[in-house]
Amino acid sequence: MMQDNANLSVLVVDPNPGMRASLQNMLNQAGINKVESAVNASTAIKQLAKRAYDIILCEYDLGGPQGDGQDGQQLLEDLRQHRLITASTIFIMLTSEGVYDKVVSAAELTPTDYVLKPFTVDMLSTRIKRALERRTALLPVWQLAAQGKPLDAIRACATAALTSPRYALDFLRLRAELHVSVGEQREAGALYRDVLAERPLGWAGLGLARTMVAQGQVEEARDTLAQLVQANPRLMAAYDLLARCHEQLGASNDAQKVLEEAVSISPHMVRRLRKLGEVAMENGDAEAAEKSFKQVVNKARYSEFRNPEDHVNLVKALVTRGDVQGASGVIRDLERSMRGSANADACKSFSNALLHEKMGNVSAAVAELQMAVSATRTSSGLSSHLKIGLAQACLEHQMDEQASSVMMTVMHDASSPVTVDEAMGVFVRAGRPDLADGMGQQLRAQAQILLGVADEKRNMGDVRGAVQTLMEALHMAPGNQAVMVAVAGGILRQVSELGWDHSLSVVAAGQIERLRALDPGHPRLAALGEEFQQAKRKFGISS
Known part of the structure; x- marks a missing residue:
């Protein structure tokens, strides 16, 4: 066992230098010598972004005596969500924490194990040995999936x-x-x-x-x-x-x-608190929304992955409740703590617009919305939810062009969960079906251009790139038969040349079925169906 451990790499995350030294000593006694340490979540994330470790030993209470910084559970949430650790990374939470709710929060994110302090070398070695045996058994399957x-x-x-x-x-x-x-x-x-x-x-x-x-x-x-x-x-x-x-x-x-x-x-899962805030806001319960978003902003304060949209959500709740002073304070905090990114700029301007609107300062609100829309064009990763809210605010001020341009950025994002129908519904509900029609025409024209781009990529031998472009076209014009045919055909070509890809094959099958429902006599339908069956036979796919 000791010999086997020599190649293992361990990251110890603990703010206490005495505990870090003690753990280093225990690991050395267990034959593990490749040990690095991090004093808090932020340092740990930076190290994990650079390299992978076999084992992470993480103190639950990372905040130290001042209680500043993330705790171990928030760190684990970030690591999982941003895929900085894989299924095969062993994550062991170390805690002397007797507080029930915190241990529940940690347990729900499924660390490999958690060890209560105080513990001995033998106890820690046994837990590591057990985790390694399980990892060895499951590793071949994880590797195939990866x-x-x-x-x-x-x-x-x-x-x-x-x-x-x-x-x-x-x-x-x-x-x-x-x-x-x-x-x-x-x-x-x-x-x-x-x-x-x-x-x-x-x-x-x-x-x-x-x-x-x-x-x-x-x-x-x-x-x-x-x-x-x-x-x-x-x-x-x-x-x-x-x-x-x-x-x-x-x-x-x-x-x-x-x-x-x-x-x-x-009470410590940031993602759930955020969701509760959103649902409460939709239900018109601004008080519950404020309470949730306040906790989200506070808990995410020390995360490497802070999201300025949380501040916008909190401002919305405060403005709805008439707390202008509170909303101003949140915007100042956003400015102070996250300046310099297009996302933060968009969120700050949108928040200011909401505040000016509440105070009856319409021209200032419009100016801030203009800035928010400009920042949105150069931002990346802003949620569809925020962009739709921004488009709705623009529509309320007859800023038609800006509303349309923001909604187009949503539709250009192939990973967005928002469908064309949902996007158009925003305009229809605002009493502007004309804008919905205009956007529909624009999207169809752009999808047509993308079909040409995909053709060029395929002719250059870039079948994978062609399929990515076709998926963008499908997001923009999901009911367009020419796009459906091109997507199914493009995917089948990629499968034939590069091997079976199950998630893409599901898309191809879906497009063929949809085409069959829309136009059972479509001239390409039979050939696509036969091509799909041939591909399944070629790769031994039964279902």
């Missing part, structure tokens, strides 16, 4: 469960998640049901509910999740999904209640 071979990974899970029966449940769970990743919800659901038939494990119930939501069985999922949170009141992700089901079913007040309950159990 290489974009989910179907091979699924087959490997089934085999490995027989050779390593100790981790049979881990493999079953991983297999189900892989089925979900390639859109095979029914197969995943069947695996989760198999587990639940043996014992009522929370993760299996949650997985089953997720497959139901993906298949449009939202009411069934809601009922399953309501029972699940009663039986597992600490299964926090189940509350999030239950809230989403309520939202999809039009019961946003119920969604807010569920999120409030989750926050009362586990």
Whole structure:
């Protein structure tokens, strides 16, 4: 074991120099000599951006005596969300924290393990050994998944469960998640049901509910999740999904209640607090929204991934409640702490516009909206939610051109969850169907240009680039038959030349089906269908 440990790299994250030295000593005794340390979350993130570690030992209470900085749970949330650690990274939380809610928050983000202080060398060695054994067993499957071979990974899970029966449940769970990743919800659901038939494990119930939501069985999922949170009141992700089901079913007040309950159990998850604020705001509960967004701004203050949009949300809530002074203070904080980026500039100008509007200073509000729109053009990563809010504010001030230009940036973002119909709905609800029509024409024209760009890329031999361009065209003109045909054909060409890609094949199948529904006699339909079947046969794809 000691010899095996010699190649392991460990990052110790702890603000206390005495504890860092003690952990270094313990790890050395366990045969681990490649040890680096970070004094807080910010330093840890910078180090993890440069290189990967096998193991991270992280103190929960990272704030130190002043309580400034992120805690271990917020760090883990950032690392997972921004993919700075992989499934195979062993993350062990070290804590002497007896406070129940904090440990729940940490547990819901599934660290590999957490160890309560004080602990001995033997105790720490045993936990590391156990984590390494599990990692060794699961690593081949994780590697196949990372290489974009989910179907091979699924087959490997089934085999490995027989050779390593100790981790049979881990493999079953991983297999189900892989089925979900390639859109095979029914197969995943069947695996989760198999587990639940043996014992009522929370993760299996949650997985089953997720497959139901993906298949449009939202009411069934809601009922399953309501029972699940009663039986597992600490299964926090189940509350999030239950809230989403309520939202999809039009019961946003119920969604807010569920999120409030989750926050009362586990109050440190920034993503959930943000969602609660958004839902409360939509429900017209500005007081609850203010409370949530205040916590989001405070908790994210020391994150390397601070989001200036949180300040805008808080300003909106404060302005709605008539707290002009409070809103001014939040804008000053945004200016002071995040100046210099186009995103922060857009958020600051939008926030100022909301404040001026509340104070009846219309010309100042319009000037700030102009600046927000300009900053949006050079920004990257602003959410569709913020941009839609900005477009709506422009429409209220008859700033038609600016509203249209902001909505076009939403539609140019192929990763945006906002559909063309939803974007146009913003204009229609504002009483401007003419602007919706204008945007529709513009998008169709741009999609046509992108088809030409994709052709050029394909002729240059860049089949992958061609497909990326076609996906952008599809986002802009989802109902356009020429785009559907081009997307399906482009994907099948890429598959034929570069190998099977399940997520793209799902898109191709969807476009072929949609074309069949719209125009069963389309001249390209039969050939595309046959080409798709040939590709499946070539790569041995059964489903």
